[in-house]
Amino acid sequence: MLSIHNFSKVYKGGKKAVDNLSLEVEAGDIYGFIGHNGAGKTTTLRAIAGVLDFEEGDILINGMSIKKEGVACKKVTAYIPDNPDLYEHLTGIQYLNFVGDIYSISKSEREELIKKYGDAFEMTSNMGDLLSSYSHGMKQKLALISALIRKPKLLLLDEPFVGLDPKASHTLKTFMAEMCKEGSAIFFSTHVLEVAEKLCNKIAIIKGGKLIAWGNTEEVKGNQSLEELFMELIEQK
Numbered sequence: 001m002l003s004i005h006n007f008s009k010v011y012k013g014g015k016k017a018v019d020n021l022s023l024e025v026e027a028g029d030i031y032g033f034i035g036h037n038g039a040g041k042t043t044t045l046r047a048i049a050g051v052l053d054f055e056e057g058d059i060l061i062n063g064m065s066i067k068k069e070g071v072a073c074k075k076v077t078a079y080i081p082d083n084p085d086l087y088e089h090l091t092g093i094q095y096l097n098f099v100g101d102i103y104s105i106s107k108s109e110r111e112e113l114i115k116k117y118g119d120a121f122e123m124t125s126n127m128g129d130l131l132s133s134y135s136h137g138m139k140q141k142l143a144l145i146s147a148l149i150r151k152p153k154l155l156l157l158d159e160p161f162v163g164l165d166p167k168a169s170h171t172l173k174t175f176m177a178e179m180c181k182e183g184s185a186i187f188f189s190t191h192v193l194e195v196a197e198k199l200c201n202k203i204a205i206i207k208g209g210k211l212i213a214w215g216n217t218e219e220v221k222g223n224q225s226l227e228e229l230f231m232e233l234i235e236q237k
């Protein structure tokens, strides 16, 4: 589903944010991406989503290169940044219809899915309100709904649980599991190691732009908790 081959990113000014990263995410995976602040998670997610250019390496989604077939890749991928920037002058329902139009979601399917996810995230009664009046968590929930109604094959999430209340976090985890059971894949960054440990069948740990551990969660962790492993790996020189 997602193949990252020797991806590196050097920002203007010379900062190498990601260094020769290779990773495979398969259909059905809930893949957690873990690392300290500044490790390179957002840089990697933005490159996969096709919103950040890069020179070294390639990223394939469903076998298509994000560099050469960006539009086709974006059709099957949804990306929610850690701080979604939505169109504030639209109402919730106008925004979701805008997304529905762009991705050609039929009227009946759109209505069904907006109801399903709107109700689950307790957003249905706020759909007529302007996004400028939404709290941070409400904006995040609307962004998640806009991604879920598209039924993406690959869902990329940057710190999805930050800012969500416990019920919304639980709802999101349920839908993440549902999506992957149906054959999609999720690659997401998180600092919440307990969530990663429970939810993810695979995890990757990045440090200073380099992957230092990856694979099946149980195999990567061994007998330790994810927190113990993370602390040990991060403290190693």
Ligand SMILES: Nc1ncnc2c1ncn2[C@@H]1O[C@H](COP(=O)(O)OP(=O)(O)OP(=O)(O)O)[C@@H](O)[C@H]1O
Pocket (backbone or CB within 6 Å): 011, 012, 013, 015, 016, 017, 035, 036, 037, 038, 039, 040, 041, 042, 043, 044
């Ligand atoms: N636009 C930019 N220009 C220059 N350097 C950048 C830019 N964006 C990020 N960086 C640098 O790249 C490195 C990786 O940043 P990135 O945002 O990918 O980290 P992160 O793992 O997502 O961190 P956090 O957990 O704090 O969100 C950091 O050293 C950061 O300072």
